[in-house]
Amino acid sequence: MLQLENLTITQGSFALTANWQAPKGARIALIGPSGAGKSTLLSVIGGFFPAAQGRILWDGADLTSLPPGARPITTLFQDQNLFPHLTIAQNLGLGISPSLRLTSADHARIETALAQTGLSGFGPRKPAQLSGGQQSRAALARALLRDKPLLLLDEPFAALGPALKAEMLGLVSDLADSSGATVLMVTHDPQDARRFAPLTCLVAGGVAHAPQPTESLLQNPPPELAAYLG
Amino acid sequence: MADRALTLSAAGLAAAIFLLLLAPLGALGLSFQGFTLSAAELSALRFTLLQAGLSALISVVLAVPVARALARRRFFGRGVLISTLGAPFILPVIVAVLGLLAVFGRAGWVNGVLAQFGLPVIPIYGLQGVVLAHVFFNMPLAVRMVLHGWEAIPAERFRLAAGLGFTPADISRHIERPMLRAVLPGTALVIFVICLTSFAVALTLGGGPRATTVELAIYQALRFEFDLPSAARLALLQFALCALAYALATRISLPASFGAGQGRAGGPPAPKGWRGPFDAAAITLAAVFIALPLLAVALAGLPGLFSLPSLVWSAAARSLCVALASTAISMVAALVLALAAARGRGWPALAATLPLAASSLVLGTGLFILLQPYIRPASLALPVTVAINAALSLPFAFRILAPEARSLYADYHRLSASLGLTAWGRARWVVLPRLARPLGFAAGLVAALSMGDLGVIALFAGEAEATLPLLVQRLMGAYRIEAAASAALLLVMLSFALFWAFDQWGRRYAAT
Numbered sequence: 001m002l003q004l005e006n007l008t009i010t011q012g013s014f015a016l017t018a019n020w021q022a023p024k025g026a027r028i029a030l031i032g033p034s035g036a037g038k039s040t041l042l043s044v045i046g047g048f049f050p051a052a053q054g055r056i057l058w059d060g061a062d063l064t065s066l067p068p069g070a071r072p073i074t075t076l077f078q079d080q081n082l083f084p085h086l087t088i089a090q091n092l093g094l095g096i097s098p099s100l101r102l103t104s105a106d107h108a109r110i111e112t113a114l115a116q117t118g119l120s121g122f123g124p125r126k127p128a129q130l131s132g133g134q135q136s137r138a139a140l141a142r143a144l145l146r147d148k149p150l151l152l153l154d155e156p157f158a159a160l161g162p163a164l165k166a167e168m169l170g171l172v173s174d175l176a177d178s179s180g181a182t183v184l185m186v187t188h189d190p191q192d193a194r195r196f197a198p199l200t201c202l203v204a205g206g207v208a209h210a211p212q213p214t215e216s217l218l219q220n221p222p223p224e225l226a227a228y229l230g
Numbered sequence: 231m232a233d234r235a236l237t238l239s240a241a242g243l244a245a246a247i248f249l250l251l252l253a254p255l256g257a258l259g260l261s262f263q264g265f266t267l268s269a270a271e272l273s274a275l276r277f278t279l280l281q282a283g284l285s286a287l288i289s290v291v292l293a294v295p296v297a298r299a300l301a302r303r304r305f306f307g308r309g310v311l312i313s314t315l316g317a318p319f320i321l322p323v324i325v326a327v328l329g330l331l332a333v334f335g336r337a338g339w340v341n342g343v344l345a346q347f348g349l350p351v352i353p354i355y356g357l358q359g360v361v362l363a364h365v366f367f368n369m370p371l372a373v374r375m376v377l378h379g380w381e382a383i384p385a386e387r388f389r390l391a392a393g394l395g396f397t398p399a400d401i402s403r404h405i406e407r408p409m410l411r412a413v414l415p416g417t418a419l420v421i422f423v424i425c426l427t428s429f430a431v432a433l434t435l436g437g438g439p440r441a442t443t444v445e446l447a448i449y450q451a452l453r454f455e456f457d458l459p460s461a462a463r464l465a466l467l468q469f470a471l472c473a474l475a476y477a478l479a480t481r482i483s484l485p486a487s488f489g490a491g492q493g494r495a496g497g498p499p500a501p502k503g504w505r506g507p508f509d510a511a512a513i514t515l516a517a518v519f520i521a522l523p524l525l526a527v528a529l530a531g532l533p534g535l536f537s538l539p540s541l542v543w544s545a546a547a548r549s550l551c552v553a554l555a556s557t558a559i560s561m562v563a564a565l566v567l568a569l570a571a572a573r574g575r576g577w578p579a580l581a582a583t584l585p586l587a588a589s590s591l592v593l594g595t596g597l598f599i600l601l602q603p604y605i606r607p608a609s610l611a612l613p614v615t616v617a618i619n620a621a622l623s624l625p626f627a628f629r630i631l632a633p634e635a636r637s638l639y640a641d642y643h644r645l646s647a648s649l650g651l652t653a654w655g656r657a658r659w660v661v662l663p664r665l666a667r668p669l670g671f672a673a674g675l676v677a678a679l680s681m682g683d684l685g686v687i688a689l690f691a692g693e694a695e696a697t698l699p700l701l702v703q704r705l706m707g708a709y710r711i712e713a714a715a716s717a718a719l720l721l722v723m724l725s726f727a728l729f730w731a732f733d734q735w736g737r738r739y740a741a742t
Contacts, residue, residue, distance in 0.1 A: 048389060069395020080386030085408050098391075098400040146394075 002026075002045075002150065002182060004208075007054035009037065009044050016041060019054075020210035022199070024149070027176065027183045028211045029193035032203035033228045038186040039078075041208050042152050045184070046075040058150065069098075074143040076156040081139035082127040088114070088138050089123035095145035113141040117171065133164045137171070144175055151176065153185040169196045190218055190229060204228070233573070240570035243563050244581035250621055251588055254596020255469065261462040261599055270439060271464060274447040277436075278471070281357060281443065282425035285364035286418040292365065293372035293417070294410065296516045299509035300373070301380035302498040311517060312377070315370040318520065320675060320729050322682025323367070323430040324699045325718045328706065329523025330354070330363055330435075332530055332715075339526070359435035360443075364428065368421040370520060375420070379413035380406070380498065388498055398501040406498070416479075423475040427468070427589035430684040434703065444468045448591045449689060458599060465595040469588065476587040524722075531719030534712050542701060542717045546724060549698040552612055553681040553728060556619035560676045561669065563620070564627035569661065571632055572639035582628035585621045590685030593618050598689060611690035615697070619680040626679075630672040631665065638664050663739070670736015674729035681725045698724070 003021040010016075016037040022028055030038045043049045045056055047068035056063045063071050082091045092110045093102050102110075114120055117137040127135055136157055143151060153172070157165045173196060176183050184201075187193055193200050199211035204224035221229060267275070300312060318326070333339050334354050341351045354362070387405050396404070432443040442450070444464055451461040500506075564582065571578040597614055598607055642660055662669070684699040691700055698721045705714035 046393065048392065067395075068392040075393050077386070077389070080384065080390065083387065083390070083404065086404065094394050094404070098394055098396045099403065 001057075001059060002184075003055075003057040004045075005055040005057060007044070007056065008052045009040055009049070010052045011040065011049075014040075015206050016203070016208060017054075017206065018208035020201075020208075022182065022184075022211055024059075024182055025176075025180050026199055026211070027173075027197045028185070029197035029200045029214065030184060030186045030203055030208070031188070031190065031193055031200055031225070031228075033224070034188065036203045036205075037208070038203045039154050041203065042075070042154050042184060042186055045150075046073055046152050047071050048075075071150075072148050073150045073152060074146045074148045075152040075154065076136075076139050076143060078155050078158060081142075081156065082135060084127050087124050087126060088119065088130070091127070091138060092123075092142045092145055095142035109145060113144045116144060116175070117141040133160055133168070136160065136168055140168070140171060140175065144179070147179065149181055151181045151183045153183065155186050155188075165192070166195065172196070194218065236566065236569055237573075240566050240578050243566055244577060247563070247581050247584060247621065247624070250617065251584060251593070253600060254588075254593045255466075257596045257600040258462045258465050258469075258592075261458050262466060263459045263463075265463065267463070267467070268460070270442075271444075271447065271460065271467070273439060274442045274444050274464070275467065277357075277441060278426060278428075278443045278445075281360050281364070281428070281432075281436075281441075282422045284357075284361050285368060285425045286422040288361065289365050289368040289372045289421050290376075290414055290418045292369050292516075293376050294414075295508070295512040296369075297373045297376035297380060298406070298498075299512045300377050302500045303509050303513070304500075311513070312374070314520070315374050317726075318367050318370050320678035320682070320725055321367075321524075322684070322699050322718075322721050322725055323363075324434065324684050324702045324706075325527055325682070325722045326366055326523060327363055327431060327434045328530075328702070328715060328718045329525075329527040330359075330366060332526035333522050334359075334362060339522075355435055355437070356441045357436075360428070360431055360441060363431045363435055364421075364425050366519070366523065368424060369516070372417050372421060373516065375417045376410070376413055379409050383409055383498070385497060392499065398499075398505065401498065419475070419479055423472070423479060423586075426471055426475060427591075429589075429591060429688075430699075430703070433684075433688070434706065444471070445589060445591045448595055452595060452598060452689060461595050462599065465592045469592050472589055472592070473587040476583075479586075480583075527715060527718055527722065530712065530715035531717075534716030535719055538716055538720065539713065541696075542698070542713075542720065545696050545698045545701040545717075546720060548612065548695070549681055549721075550724065550728075552616050552619065552697060553677045555616045556623065556680045557673050557677040557732075559616070559620040560623045560627050561673050563624055564631050564672065565635075565661075565665070565669065567624075568628055568631035568635040569639075571628075572635040579628070579632065582632075583625045586625045588622070590618055590622060590683070591689065593621070594686035594689045607690045608692035608695055611687060611692070611695040612697075614690055615683070615687045618686045619683055620676075623676040623679050627672040627676050630668050630675070634665055634668045666739040667736045670732050670734070670739070673736070674732035677728040677732055678725040681728055682721065 001021055001024055004018040007018040008015065014037065018041060030041065032038055040049065044051050047063070047066060051064060058072055068075070089110055090100060092113060093100050093106065096102060096106050096109065110123065111120070114123055117140055119134060119137050119141060122130065122134065122138070127138070130138065139156065157168045160168065169192060172183065185192070185197060193214050197214055200214040200217050201211045202209045202217065202222070202225055217225070300308065331338060331354065335341070336351060336353065344351065383405060388401070391401050391405060427445050428443050429445040429449065432441070432446040433449070436442060436446065444467055448461050448464045448468065451457045451464060567578040567582040571582070594614065601607065601610060638661065642664070682699055684703060687697050687700050688703070691697070696704065698717060702714050702717045702721060705717060
């Protein structure tokens with residue numbers, strides 16, 4: 001279970017609070033106007049930006065003061081998820097061992113992860129030789145290898161076309177189903193939320209509200225969300 | 231209209247540069263008699279390559295921990311320290327040599343401490359002194375280049391590394407070492423090339439059959455033995471070395487394998503543990519190594535600064551005139567060629583960087599051979615120095631101006647053309663205001679370099695034509711160390727004042 005306990009984030013004059021919890025295995029969309037703090041909330045949970053107050057707990061363990069790599073979390077960023085000077089296989093290998101000391105069993109796992117994301121045979125290539133969609137798949141394959149119980153998606157598919165994005169979300173769904181991971185996903189598209197996330201967290205007016213069922217939230221939006229949806 | 235005037239003046243300048251480089255080379259070729267190197271000439275070649283290689287290697291090896299510490303630590307005075315690392319570039323060589331002698335020389339501070347403990351004196355003259363001086367000048371340059379490499383790594387790489395739980399060793403292996411592999415060869419090569427043409431350092435700290443560079447051997451052949459064939463042979467050898475290094479340097483393009491980031495804030499993480507004190511020590515030692523010789527010159531020179539002999543003042547006036555004249559010539563040429571290069575042509579850049587293949591003494595020797603049958607060399611000392619300083623500083627000025635001129639052209643060319651601005655109107659209202667900052671900076675560099683230059687002037691000048699750096703060297707040679715230190719202090723103050731004044735002009739005049 002993910003708990004955000006009286007969490008307060010400040011950045012200059014910007015402030016955001018969150019005080020809620022989410023059950024294990026939940027899939028939650030974060031939606032709200034741009035600049036409301038969706039990505040900031042995700043980077044605080046991921047450990048890239050410190051919270052001003054409050055705690056972040058996973059299964060009762062306090063994560064607040066842990067460095068990003070020590071948290072049971074994989075974050076997929078908007079961009080720059082791969083090292084451009086390493087091959088795809090090496091980029092994936094970093095998900096198993098940051099020092100790239102890999103056994104033959106590890107190499108087999110990398111092959112399996114590539115196959116699961118439809119990238120068989122792409123291991124020796126550099127990221128620049130892959131299309132945008134394939135790069136997203138490679139980042140997802142590494143998330144699979146890291147096998148962390150909490151997956152944070154900071155609009156990693158925003159640059160892809162609608163069909164490709166739907167396909168990627170489907171892939172994330174399948175992978176999360178089989179691993180039982182809890183997923184938090186920033187999006188600005190209500191369609192993504194409907195398709196992917198049974199729960200939605202509205203981030204607006206300095207508050208990240210507790211997750212609510214997506215469909216009813218979108219049917220009867222509160223004023224901030226109605227203004228955003230237009 | 232404006233375009234044609236620019237192209238024509240750039241072509242004229244390019245022709246003048248070719249002539250200035252080719253005429254001396256032609257003269258050298260004519261007095262050339264066979265290519266068998268004497269034992270002394272061969273040993274000069276060997277020493278030149280050895281000291282340049284060692285200087286490059288040591289500078290780069292020492293620069294890495296300093297650059298890494300500066301990249302990942304934030305402390306009070308960091309910005310000032312990084313700017314100060316640029317100072318040795320405009321520091322007159324002779325001043326640094328005086329300072330290094332005061333710290334590391336026979337009667338210097340280091341040997342004084344060693345004597346306290348009954349340890350033997352470490353001599354400074356010879357290979358170790360030449361390399362020490364080159365490391366003093368080039369280690370800060372290497373730090374800046376390597377630090378630039380560190381800062382060019384997009385912040386996203388370090389964010390991703392944090393997300394994947396990298397240890398400092400993993401960061402070093404996957405991010406920093408690939409960067410160093412890309413940056414270090416180019417850095418070492420630049421320093422190697424700079425040290426190939428070392429003259430003033432070898433003149434003062436080297437010398438003798440075992441520590442003579444080719445550049446110094448040219449000077450000795452011409453000035454002491456008046457052996458024109460030997461001087462010509464050595465000068466052509468030096469030219470071949472420089473041309474080869476120049477060709478190599480243009481081929482090594484630094485690969486940018488790190489991709490572009492989105493310019494997010496954040497740099498390498500600052501690891502805790504033993505790396506903290508290690509970084510602090512690296513920064514402190516580097517700062518002390520740079521500051522001590524300067525402090526020594528200031529301490530030694532200050533008492534005599536207000537009772538300088540009149541020949542120091544006349545040498546200073548001569549140096550100022552030389553510096554201002556070569557700055558004016560170099561900046562006009564650099565600006566015209568940079569504007570012409572911005573229109574997408576290749577030859578202006580070639581003309582502007584070609585002087586890198588020549589050295590002060592090579593050009594000087596050629597001109598000496600060319601002119602001495604007709605005119606007394608001493609009477610040409612100052613004009614020749616102005617011309618050669620202007621030519622040799624042109625590549626630096628051009629490299630500062632060229633990227634700015636290119637973006638100026640890309641951004642405002644169509645607007646200027648649609649308004650029908652004349653050549654003069656464009657220069658007055660577009661080029662000068664938009665380029666004032668790099669122009670001021672480049673002019674400051676050229677003026678300071680020319681002010682402190684000790685090269686071709688040593689070849690031509692008699693008693694009455696000495697510039698301030700040459701006078702300092704002569705005072706040192708006559709063991710008038712206190713007068714030399716005071717003159718050196720005046721020299722460094724004038725050099726830095728020239729740089730500061732031009733740079734300030736650029737900042738103030740720059741359109742915002």
